[in-house]
Amino acid sequence: DAGVTQSPTHLIKTRGQQVTLRCSPKSGHDTVSWYQQALGQGPQFIFQYYEEEERQRGNFPDRFSGHQFPNYSSELNVNALLLGDSALYLCASSLRTSGGTDTQYFGPGTRLTVL
Amino acid sequence: AQKITQTQPGMFVQEKEAVTLDCTYDTSDQSYGLFWYKQPSSGEMIFLIYQGSYDEQNATEGRYSLNFQKARKSANLVISASQLGDSAMYFCAMTPDRGSTLGRLYFGRGTQLTVWP
Numbered sequence: 001d002a003g004v005t006q007s008p009t010h011l012i013k014t015r016g017q018q019v020t021l022r023c024s025p026k027s028g029h030d031t032v033s034w035y036q037q038a039l040g041q042g043p044q045f046i047f048q049y050y051e052e053e054e055r056q057r058g059n060f061p062d063r064f065s066g067h068q069f070p071n072y073s074s075e076l077n078v079n080a081l082l083l084g085d086s087a088l089y090l091c092a093s094s095l096r097t098s099g100g101t102d103t104q105y106f107g108p109g110t111r112l113t114v115l
Numbered sequence: 116a117q118k119i120t121q122t123q124p125g126m127f128v129q130e131k132e133a134v135t136l137d138c139t140y141d142t143s144d145q146s147y148g149l150f151w152y153k154q155p156s157s158g159e160m161i162f163l164i165y166q167g168s169y170d171e172q173n174a175t176e177g178r179y180s181l182n183f184q185k186a187r188k189s190a191n192l193v194i195s196a197s198q199l200g201d202s203a204m205y206f207c208a209m210t211p212d213r214g215s216t217l218g219r220l221y222f223g224r225g226t227q228l229t230v231w232p
Contacts, residue, residue, distance in 0.1 A: 040224075041224060041225075042119070042222030042224050042225055043206075043220070043222050048218075088158055090158075103162045104162070
């Protein structure tokens with residue numbers, strides 16, 4: 001049973017560039033959430049996708065956008081990269097059940113460095 | 116607004132001893148979920164334990180237990196019989212959704228636990 005996978009593992013970009021990060025959820029899960037974790041901080045919620053739509057969004061600018069595909073996998077896109085976007089980007093998947101308490105399972109993350 | 120506070124930047128414990136990691140939270144919601152995650156140096160967040168706000172019993176998962184004191188808004192993690200492999204960053208997190216893990220998670224800043232032989 002494959003867990004949450006993310007690609008790439010590491011990425012180096014320069015300011016102003018655009019980046020796409022990818023996430024495949026755990027088998028059987030239909031909901032994907034993205035988090036940004038700056039060095040020495042706890043993860044910050046970016047947004048959540050379910051049924052190919054953005055359902056919740058944290059306090060992140062429109063430069064951050066996403067997509068969910070019919071197979072539940074997801075992409076996170078960041079445009080016009082800033083130095084402050086350097087962070088570990090974590091993807092979490094879960095199963096949307098009514099009143100359920102299914103755990104959010106996290107992937108290994110993508111470490112993005114912006115120079 | 117939801118807020119998680121972890122006041123211990125670092126904790127040290129000897130192997131086989133028990134250790135308590137502190138977590139307090141602030142929310143105006145009546146229904147919420149509390150979580151602890153472990154993050155080794157590899158970066159992956161590993162789920163440890165969950166406590167629902169309406170659960171009357173403290174949650175336990177193997178060597179992990181959650182000391183839930185609702186009136187004090189605290190949700191401390193207790194690790195019994197520490198092992199060298201427990202050395203990692205530990206995060207307390209909360210979701211305001213009704214007993215569900217589906218909503219956004221609010222994380223604290225974490226506590227770095229070091230287990231020594």
